Structure formats: C-alpha cells, structure tokens
Amino acid sequence: MTAPVTTTPETAGPETAVPETAVPETTGPATAGPATAGPETAVLTATPGPLRIEDYQDLAQRRLDDQVWDFVEGGAGTERTVDANRCAFARVTLRPRVLVDVSACDTGTELLGAPLATPVGVAPTAYHRLLHPDGEVATALGAGAAGALYVVSVFASRTLEEIAAEAAGPLWLQLYWLRRREVLAGLVERATAAGYRALVLTVDAPQLGRRHRDARNGFAVPAGISAVNLDPALMASAHRSDAGRSALAVHTAEAVDPSVTWADLAWLRARSELPVVLKGILTAEDAVLAVQHGADAIVVSNHGGRQLDGAPASLDALAEVVDAVGAAGCPVLFDGGVRSGADAFAALALGARAVLLGRPVLWGLAADGAAGVAGVLGLATEELAHTMALAGRPALPAVDRSAVVLAPGPAQGPPQGPVHGTAQRTAVGTGL
Ligand SMILES: Cc1cc2nc3c(=O)[nH]c(=O)nc-3n(C[C@H](O)[C@H](O)[C@H](O)COP(=O)(O)O)c2cc1C
Numbered sequence: 001m002t003a004p005v006t007t008t009p010e011t012a013g014p015e016t017a018v019p020e021t022a023v024p025e026t027t028g029p030a031t032a033g034p035a036t037a038g039p040e041t042a043v044l045t046a047t048p049g050p051l052r053i054e055d056y057q058d059l060a061q062r063r064l065d066d067q068v069w070d071f072v073e074g075g076a077g078t079e080r081t082v083d084a085n086r087c088a089f090a091r092v093t094l095r096p097r098v099l100v101d102v103s104a105c106d107t108g109t110e111l112l113g114a115p116l117a118t119p120v121g122v123a124p125t126a127y128h129r130l131l132h133p134d135g136e137v138a139t140a141l142g143a144g145a146a147g148a149l150y151v152v153s154v155f156a157s158r159t160l161e162e163i164a165a166e167a168a169g170p171l172w173l174q175l176y177w178l179r180r181r182e183v184l185a186g187l188v189e190r191a192t193a194a195g196y197r198a199l200v201l202t203v204d205a206p207q208l209g210r211r212h213r214d215a216r217n218g219f220a221v222p223a224g225i226s227a228v229n230l231d232p233a234l235m236a237s238a239h240r241s242d243a244g245r246s247a248l249a250v251h252t253a254e255a256v257d258p259s260v261t262w263a264d265l266a267w268l269r270a271r272s273e274l275p276v277v278l279k280g281i282l283t284a285e286d287a288v289l290a291v292q293h294g295a296d297a298i299v300v301s302n303h304g305g306r307q308l309d310g311a312p313a314s315l316d317a318l319a320e321v322v323d324a325v326g327a328a329g330c331p332v333l334f335d336g337g338v339r340s341g342a343d344a345f346a347a348l349a350l351g352a353r354a355v356l357l358g359r360p361v362l363w364g365l366a367a368d369g370a371a372g373v374a375g376v377l378g379l380a381t382e383e384l385a386h387t388m389a390l391a392g393r394p395a396l397p398a399v400d401r402s403a404v405v406l407a408p409g410p411a412q413g414p415p416q417g418p419v420h421g422t423a424q425r426t427a428v429g430t431g432l
Contacts, residue, residue, distance in 0.1 A: 049375065050367075053339050053360045056376055059367035060131070067217045068130050072362050076209030077309025081302050084409070085337030088313035091407040092346040097392030105388040106395045107381055111331060111354055112198055112275050112297060114170040117147025118381040119396060120344050122373070123301075123335045123356035124174035124200065124279075126155035129225040131366040136163045139365055142373025144168025146381060151200050151356065154187065155227040164194040172198040174279065176205060177264070179257040180234065187229060188271045199272060200299065201265075204280025206258035208249040209307040220247035265293045277333070280307070282317040284324035287332075297331040297353075304336055304358045313337065315347060316409050319401075322351030341383025348384075348396060349403040 050056050061069055075082035109119045122143050129135035136158040143150035144167055151172045152163055164171060173191040178184045188199060213219075220241035221227075227235050238251035269276055275296035281287050282302060290298050300321050302311040314336030322332050334352035338344055344355045357376065364372035393399045 050379065053363070053376055053379055056360065056363035056367045056372060059372075060363040063366050064131070067219050070213035070217055071130070071219055072359055074211050074213035075305035075309065076211055076307055079305060079309065081309050081311050081313070082305030084313035085302070085305055085315070086339070088315035088406070088409055089337060089339075089343045089346060091409055092315075092343075093405045093407070094342070094345070094387070094391055095403055095405065096390060100392035100394065102389040102392060102394045104394065105385045107385050107388070109354065109396055111149060111170075111333075112277075114149070114197060116149055116170070116354070118377065118384070119348060119352075119354040120146075120338075120341075120377055120380045120384065121149030121333075121354055121356050122151060122361050122377070123304075123358040124151040124153035124202070125358050125362055126153045127157045127221060127225055127227070128362070128365060129157035130221075131362050132369045134158075134369055135225075137166050138370040139361065139373050140164075140167040140169075140171070141370035142361075142364065142375075143377065145370070145374040146377035148377045148381075149354065149356075152196070154229065156229060157225050157227065159228050160187075160190050160196070161194050164196065171196045172200050172277065174200040174202055176202055176252075176256050177260045178234075178255055180255075181267070183231060183234065184268075185271055188268070188274075190229075192272055192274060196274070198275040198277050198296070199268065200277040200279050201268065202279045202303075204282075204301065204303050204307045205252065205256065206260070207256075208246070208252040209303070209309065211246055211249070211306060214246035214248060215244060218243045218245060218247075262289055262293050265295075269294055279333075281321060282311060282314070284320045287321040287324040287330075291325050291328045291330050295330065297333060298325065299333040299335060299356070300352070301335045301356075313409060315350070315406065318347060318350045318352060319406070326351060338380070341380050341385070342387045344380055344384045345387040345391065345399060346404050346406070348399045349401060350406065351401070 107118045109116050122139060128139055132138050136152060136156045140150055140163045147169060149170050150167065151174050154175050156163065160173065173196045175184060175187060218241045221238045223239060234255055237254055238247050240247050277297040277299060278290045278295045279299035280301050280303060281290055281298045282300065287298055298321060300314055300318050302308065302314050314334060318334055325332065331353040332351055333354045333356060334347040335356040335358055338347065338355050338357055339360060347355045357380065360376050361373055364376035368375065388394060388399065391403055393403055
C-alpha cells in the first residue's frame, strides 16, 4: 500500500543540486532538535510531502537508472537475508503503557561522548554521487539538519575534508581493512585531522557478497564518480565493466585483506586515539571477542543482507549481542531493515543505543539531495517520538525490553522443535 504523496520534490532531481552551504529545506518533517511528542501538533504542522520512508523509495526508483537501483536495492545470493531483515519487524508487537505524561517525548541521546538530537543515524554506504551530484556533502548537510550521526564510507565519492567542512553533526569514518596498510594508516590520520570522532571497521566483508543483480548487470562505478579518498591506482578495477561480473567484487578481492584476524585490531588501535567501532557482528561469541579486543562500540548488522545470504535478520541477533556485552558497558548500534520510527523503537527497545539507516538515506538523497536526507531522518525521528508517546515511553531509557515482544522467526537460531516451526510459517505468511 502506498500512501498518497500530495507534493513531492518531483522537479528536484539529481540535476537540482542543493547549494553546499545551505541548510536544506526539508520535504519531510525534519527536526533540528530532539523531537517532541505532540501527535496533534505534528499533524497540523507537517508540510505536504512524503508521508512514509517508502515514499522516498518510490521517488528514488523513478529517478535512478536501473543498474544503480539494483546496486542500492540488491543483496547477496537469494536475498533471503534482505527479506529477513524486513520480516523480522513484522514479528514485533509493542506493549504500550498508559497514563504516562507524554507531553514531551525526548529522542535526544549520547553516543561515544557526542550528544545527538536523534538515535536514528546514517549507515555507511558507498558512492553517494551515484545518487546525487553533491554526494556525501549533501548527506552530511541532511544529517546535520536532523541532528543525526553520519558514518561516512571509506568509498565516499567526496573527500573526507569536503564532507567535514559541511557537517553540522558528528561524523565517524567507516573502513575496510585494506591490504595496503599504509593507505589505511593515511586515512586514519586524515580522519583524525578533519575532526571525525570514531573509526568504524566493517568486519563482515572479507570478500564481497555474491550480488547477482550487480553481476548480471556487469555493474561498475561509472567514470566521473570515484572513491576519491583512495589512490586511483587502487580503484581501477572498480570502474572496469565486465559482463557477468560485479566490478565491485573484483575490486574488493584485490583491495581488501581477507587474512585479518582479531589480533590485527591492535595495529588499528595503535594508529589513533579515536574510538574503534566494529560493524557487522551477529553473534554473542564475536561480541565478547570484540570487547576483549578493545572495541568501544559494536554495530549489529548483516550489511543489509548484502554479504552472507542466510545470515540472521539483524533484529533477531540484537538481543543476543546486547546481552553478551551490555554488562561491559559497550554500546550496541543496529542496522538492517529499519523503515520507520516504529522499527527504530523496536530496535532501541531490544537494546540498541542507536539505529542506522542504509538504503532509506540513499532514497532520500536520490529524491531530493540534502533535503531528502533530512526528510528521511526527520520522518523516522518524528515517527519514533510518536511511537514513544503512544507506547507511554517519553524518554529513550524507558524504551526498554518491556516495551516489545519479538516472536520467533523463520529458521533463525538453533532448531526449536515443531511448535516453533508452525509459528514460523505463520510469521512468513504475514511477512512484509
Ligand atoms: C548501496 C549500499 C552501499 C553500502 N556500502 C557500504 C559501505 O561502503 N560500507 C559498509 O560498511 N556498509 C555498506 N553498506 C551497508 C550499510 O552500511 C548497512 O549495513 C545496510 O545498508 C543497512 O541495511 P538497510 O539498507 O536495510 O538500512 C552499504 C549498503 C548499501 C545499500
């Protein structure tokens, strides 16, 4: 079901660049500070525009070329983990409390020392100039307008310094472990100098997932768009289109070191004072190892279903990880399938300190540049505040496990016996 979109940024395509220095006018209800509850107020003041995050998806699809669309939407293998991420949220039931003062619902939080207006942030995604000519600078402007954290991908198509110059909110830099360690060390130095506040090492991609859509399309990064923070010589294969192969898979095999182990983390830690966050943890065992090896935070993520097809839905892995490291005080972030403030609420209730949006931010960027990014983040934050109000949880500490029930999912976790199997089939039938 698609909600009617009365006024959309139809005319603002990638061609209509948002001025880099402007604070974007949002098409959605972006907020500059912690959102307040007032559902009535929200209805009265909402400007016409996308009503749901998926409205931005529709706009983006109309704007993007099929290959880029496939690159954004696609996952690994059968894409069952992509689907699982979404279906998991359909198994969540919220447990509302009533007669609680919800006249002001505060979405403000703090992460690794930085205050944030919203716990909804931007996941690292590569090559934003595929979506909008201003690329990551537009994303930084949009995130700043929403008071959100922005994790910049090492495959950003604008320089770390250009992005930092426009960012109004905290930036973290995501890294893959490159074979050429001197390149990695150089990135860490530049990020530190430019004011990035944490390093996020993605640990679920020793090889690229087998993304059939990209392979069929012979997808390669078009000339004119590149990972400008890396040596062009290191990036050549990412631009070489070859029928039946993803250039990104070829490039990853060349550039990323698949031999890295826990012991190597000490090397990264020794390069910088910045906190180190590990992204792509899905088990209690790895969460414990992460803390033992000095991780300052963890991101529960299956890379949006783009890596190991058959990995659990991120939401199904969340409580296990939180339980394993919560006592150690290690903040756990979450991504994978979040498409509304109610989804964000569910992940926060299961123990996430923040949730990151991957594809939705790209939809906003493609739809309307910085304003679209701010719109997506603002909409998610407003919906979160609304859910907090109706669930009787006016501040994030009150969004705890008592606020949700997550029913068991299909074929996730250890075998549970026949009763579980029946419930699983029901859940699939009602999936999204
Ligand atoms: C087009 C695209 C590019 C991505 N690039 C990166 C990347 O460069 N580094 C990274 O750690 N994760 C990357 N991811 C994964 C996201 O950080 C995130 O884990 C995932 O998108 C979350 O799921 P969601 O898209 O359902 O929100 C990418 C995801 C997409 C869709």
